[in-house]
Amino acid sequence: MSQQLVFIVFQDNDNARYLADAIMADNPHAEMQHQPAMIRIQADKRLVINRETMEEELGRDWDVQEMLIDVISIGGNVDEDDDHFILEWN
Amino acid sequence: MLKRAGPVTHKNNKVMIMSVNALYDYKFEPRDKVENFNGMQLVYVQWAGHLMFCAPLALLVKPDMSFRALIDDVLKPAVAAHPQSVKADFLEAQWELNGESFTPNADASLVDNGIDHKSMLVVTTPGLDGMFNTGY
Amino acid sequence: MAVKNKKLNLKDKYQYLTRDMAWEPTYQKKEDIYPDESFEGIKIVDWSQWEDPFRLTMDAYWKYQAEKEKKLYAIFDAFAQNNGHQNITDARYVNALKLFLTAVSPLEHAAFQGYSKVGRQFSGAGARVACQMQAIDELRHSQTQQHAMSHYNKHFNGLHDAAHMYDRVWFLSVPKSFFDDARTAGPFEFLTAISFSFEYVLTNLLFVPFMSGAAYNNDMATVTFGFSAQSDEARHMTLGLEVIKFILEQHEDNVPIVQRWIDKWFWRGFRLLSLVSMMMDYMLPKKVMSWAEAWEVYYEQNGGALFKDLERYGIRPPKYEDVANEAKHHLSHQLWTTFYQYCQATNFHTWIPTEEEMDWMSEKYPDTFDKYYRPRYEFLAKEHAEGRRYYNNTLPQLCQVCQVPTLFTEKGDATKLSHRQIEHEGERYHFCSEGCCDIFKDEPEKYVQAWLPVHQIYQGNCEGGDLETVVQNYYHINIGEDNFEYVGSPDHKRWQFIKGMAPQQKGDDQAEKTVQKPNAA
Numbered sequence: 001m002s003q004q005l006v007f008i009v010f011q012d013n014d015n016a017r018y019l020a021d022a023i024m025a026d027n028p029h030a031e032m033q034h035q036p037a038m039i040r041i042q043a044d045k046r047l048v049i050n051r052e053t054m055e056e057e058l059g060r061d062w063d064v065q066e067m068l069i070d071v072i073s074i075g076g077n078v079d080e081d082d083d084h085f086i087l088e089w090n
Numbered sequence: 091m092l093k094r095a096g097p098v099t100h101k102n103n104k105v106m107i108m109s110v111n112a113l114y115d116y117k118f119e120p121r122d123k124v125e126n127f128n129g130m131q132l133v134y135v136q137w138a139g140h141l142m143f144c145a146p147l148a149l150l151v152k153p154d155m156s157f158r159a160l161i162d163d164v165l166k167p168a169v170a171a172h173p174q175s176v177k178a179d180f181l182e183a184q185w186e187l188n189g190e191s192f193t194p195n196a197d198a199s200l201v202d203n204g205i206d207h208k209s210m211l212v213v214t215t216p217g218l219d220g221m222f223n224t225g226y
Numbered sequence: 227m228a229v230k231n232k233k234l235n236l237k238d239k240y241q242y243l244t245r246d247m248a249w250e251p252t253y254q255k256k257e258d259i260y261p262d263e264s265f266e267g268i269k270i271v272d273w274s275q276w277e278d279p280f281r282l283t284m285d286a287y288w289k290y291q292a293e294k295e296k297k298l299y300a301i302f303d304a305f306a307q308n309n310g311h312q313n314i315t316d317a318r319y320v321n322a323l324k325l326f327l328t329a330v331s332p333l334e335h336a337a338f339q340g341y342s343k344v345g346r347q348f349s350g351a352g353a354r355v356a357c358q359m360q361a362i363d364e365l366r367h368s369q370t371q372q373h374a375m376s377h378y379n380k381h382f383n384g385l386h387d388a389a390h391m392y393d394r395v396w397f398l399s400v401p402k403s404f405f406d407d408a409r410t411a412g413p414f415e416f417l418t419a420i421s422f423s424f425e426y427v428l429t430n431l432l433f434v435p436f437m438s439g440a441a442y443n444n445d446m447a448t449v450t451f452g453f454s455a456q457s458d459e460a461r462h463m464t465l466g467l468e469v470i471k472f473i474l475e476q477h478e479d480n481v482p483i484v485q486r487w488i489d490k491w492f493w494r495g496f497r498l499l500s501l502v503s504m505m506m507d508y509m510l511p512k513k514v515m516s517w518a519e520a521w522e523v524y525y526e527q528n529g530g531a532l533f534k535d536l537e538r539y540g541i542r543p544p545k546y547e548d549v550a551n552e553a554k555h556h557l558s559h560q561l562w563t564t565f566y567q568y569c570q571a572t573n574f575h576t577w578i579p580t581e582e583e584m585d586w587m588s589e590k591y592p593d594t595f596d597k598y599y600r601p602r603y604e605f606l607a608k609e610h611a612e613g614r615r616y617y618n619n620t621l622p623q624l625c626q627v628c629q630v631p632t633l634f635t636e637k638g639d640a641t642k643l644s645h646r647q648i649e650h651e652g653e654r655y656h657f658c659s660e661g662c663c664d665i666f667k668d669e670p671e672k673y674v675q676a677w678l679p680v681h682q683i684y685q686g687n688c689e690g691g692d693l694e695t696v697v698q699n700y701y702h703i704n705i706g707e708d709n710f711e712y713v714g715s716p717d718h719k720r721w722q723f724i725k726g727m728a729p730q731q732k733g734d735d736q737a738e739k740t741v742q743k744p745n746a747a
Contacts (some may be wrong), residue, residue, distance in 0.1 A: 004531045004534060004535070005528075005531060006344070006525070008728060011453045021340070030496060035438075036438070036441045036442060037441050037453070038450065064236070065236070065282070065286055065290070066290075067458050068280070068290050068460065068461070069290055069293060069457060070457065071455040071456070071457045071460045072457065072459075073429075073430065073433075073456055073459065073460060073463070074460050074463060074464070075528055075531070075532075077279075077467060077471075077535075078279035078280070078464045078467075079279065080236070080279055080280060080281065081235070081236050081237055081281075082235045082236045082237075088537055089531060089534075089535050090538070091258060092578060092607045097519065107547070107650065107667050107670055108667065108668045109669070109670075109671065110669045110670075110672055111265055111266055111267065111412070112265070113261070113262065113265050116671050117671060118671060118674060118675040119674075119675070120651075120653045120675065121674070121675050121676060121677060121678070121681070122653070122678065122681045122685075123653065126685050127685055128685070128686060129404040130684070131455075132681065132684065134623045134656065136645075139641065141641070142567075142602075142616075142630060143567075143620075144560070144563060144564040144567060144618070144622065144633040145564070145621070145622040145623050145624075145632045145633045145643070146371060146620065146622070146623040146632060146643070146645065146656075147620040147621070148620070148621045148622055148623045148624075148680050148681075148684070149620070150684040168619065168620040171486035171609075171614070171616055171618070188646065188647065188654070206654075207653075207654070208653070208654035208655075208656070209654065210623075210645070210647055210654075210656065220641075221601070221605065222598075222601040222602070222605075224597060224598045224601070224640070225641030225642070226598075226602055226605075226639055
């Protein structure tokens, strides 16, 4: 199996839709799937959420840790700081 | 060889049995010793190829009951729901006791037949091999 | 022009408020303060290497958890006030909740206790903080699940005494023994078993079936609980992954120990999840996906990627995963036919799947359903219609380790049980599989003392010699209400009343009269 998928799943609510848009903008190789009440985004090996992109989408200040409210599930190694949330496999 | 703190491994019936790593002497009485069953014992019986009974039957029996009584008074009623049970002649069937081929003495007791506590009996009735060609 | 206040960045804030709160003891020895850390043989050389990927400090924790709670309880209130239970697809669905409340919710409470305990046992502050937060999360899950289900308890049977049943009822010793095995292990095994194996590798196979099942069947209360909990689970999953990597990176001697734990807990988790497989395929009127599909995505694919990642530490995928992978075509059907025949002794109902449901299963299980299982259901339906609804009146043999009845079949031969037995110190022991037998052989002292429900009944420790007395008096299962066939049950009748359906037809009356109570064992 050549692909190693990282993924993140959000609740399908008003807030998370902005998250999904930001992620798709910053990760051209990612794929988004809509499931009942959930948004799933997956990509080979790496996904990044950038605070700056989110703040542009939302039109307000945003803490990376806020995403914890809407996240349902993740797959991959996590690297989090003030500016990014990264999921990746080595 | 993996080094472990705690009791050393030992061999039992040529099967490698390890021991629990613990902070103290970790030794417990088996909870299901025959003494705990008030003069009775356990025996398990599986009618091979009849998965309508999802698992081997667990039976609480008198050690001195005859094998015949086990069949007539316990096993037969237990499997009565199966359409093939009426025709099944368990005393003329093929038996295994604890994984070995076994010829029961119908009039001897379980104990005298070597059917000790928590023994497993598997009976096969050639010609009656369950429903739907899938052993149900 | 506004001046922005200087703020600590995430990494520094976390460091100051967690790691830097710890200290090196001066008048007590570390081994005395943390006496449980070394007996498992795990060697930690440098605790400062521990990375908490979610650098959550207490203030952030309370803030985000409080926000989730407010949203959650508002929805519970709305659900109750608007009689949300009337909107589910069908009352058969509620049996999934009965299984969940008795088999899963107590595990949340056990996890709360388990993480509280190990949170005291690690000399590394990062690990202590992570365990402390997880302990509070698990208590939260235990409580919110009970709140989510409480409304159903007002309208349906079987939900009234979950904590009591968990400690006694035969099939609930499966989850109970699983968690008790983990909690009586050392702290590193506990984290490998629960944080890694259960909360990371296998978690989606528990949560997706129940929570998506709730979504598809219009159970707003449980869906909302699920989403609210899953955001906690994301943190738990990262703890699981972090733990395993940390231990493996600390010392090469840890690798074979961790491998043994991965083998053991994969297998124990797989056996525990067999209860979920039948829920997923049989208890959801509107299906999410089949167990086979879920196993393929969440274990074979996701797990595959994970174990590929762990290769470089010298870790291989779990022993017997080939058996588990092949079993996905059979598992749910074997479990459902088991509970079908023993539901005189359960707090939930069972039933024959409809034609439509069987066609769905033919499609999802093209190699196995029509060959092995459809004929069984057609036979059982005929038996029921002719007044002989099948109940197995004899207690089953249970596996000494996983405590499930020894109903599982050999890989490649679904007509043959994969039963194994050995002798140990003069006693005989029976197992459902090579996997469980291996676990016993590795630590026999843990399992010789197992409290097997069937044997306890036979020892006379369950308030009666006959099954009826055990079920009513010991299990607190209300006979004729909680148990037996779904069709004609009080839940079924209540549902028909709720939906304003016509009074029962002649045929239904027939079915009700012929739902027989089994003879005493």
